[in-house]
Amino acid sequence: MKPDRLNAFTDGVIAIIITIMVLELPTPKGSDFAALRPDLTLFGAYALSFINVGIYWNNHHHMLQSARRVDGPVLWANLFLLFWLSLFPFVIRWIGEVGLTAMPVAAFGVVLLLAGAAYYLLERTLIAAEGEDSSVAKAVGAKTKEWLSVTFYATAIGLAFVSPWISVAIYLMVAAMWLIPDRRFEALT
Numbered sequence: 736m737k738p739d740r741l742n743a744f745t746d747g748v749i750a751i752i753i754t755i756m757v758l759e760l761p762t763p764k765g766s767d768f769a770a771l772r773p774d775l776t777l778f779g780a781y782a783l784s785f786i787n788v789g790i791y792w793n794n795h796h797h798m799l800q801s802a803r804r805v806d807g808p809v810l811w812a813n814l815f816l817l818f819w820l821s822l823f824p825f826v827i828r829w830i831g832e833v834g835l836t837a838m839p840v841a842a843f844g845v846v847l848l849l850a851g852a853a854y855y856l857l858e859r860t861l862i863a864a865e866g867e868d869s870s871v872a873k874a875v876g877a878k879t880k881e882w883l884s885v886t887f888y889a890t891a892i893g894l895a896f897v898s899p900w901i902s903v904a905i906y907l908m909v910a911a912m913w914l915i916p917d918r919r920f921e922a923l924t
Contacts, residue, residue, distance in 0.1 A: 777831030819850035841895035
């Protein structure tokens with residue numbers, strides 16, 4: 736199977752995830768800036784989630800542009816990634832309801848960590864489908880950002896029980912590391 740259908744399916748699911756996330760934002764109860772204040776935490780969680788989903792979409796797009804074929808394990812690995820991305824609306828709703836408290840902030844980190852693990856699994860299954868000499872395999876490289884991300888996410892999950900704000904700062908830092916699309920794949924397309 737060619738990767739075009741998988742890419743189109745993923746685009747559709749990510750569009751739905753983003754739509755659900757924005758629907759979680761309540762309408763302010765007034766017409767001035769003060770009316771926005773009660774929902775700033777939820778809006779911040781939405782913005783960080785939107786950025787992270789966008790990073791995954793962008794890098795997924797570039798990776799699949801490099802891929803030549805997909806098989807059953809690739810389809811399942813892609814669904815595993817979409818599962819974790821689909822949990823962003825849940826965790827931002829939780830943060831919106833109880834604020835920046837330990838459990839929802841840690842859960843946000845777990846979703847980030849496991850989405851990263853799922854993306855790695857997708858990379859590995861694409862390489863297995865195409866071989867170690869494939870474009871995807873050549874583009875993957877040393878994985879420095881990936882290992883830093885895992886380390887920072889794991890640290891932030893634990894720190895959520897000390898200070899949720901520190902965890903959020905770490906989540907923002909990791910997102911900033913990934914804002915620039917993965918150049919390893921861009922060079923191949």
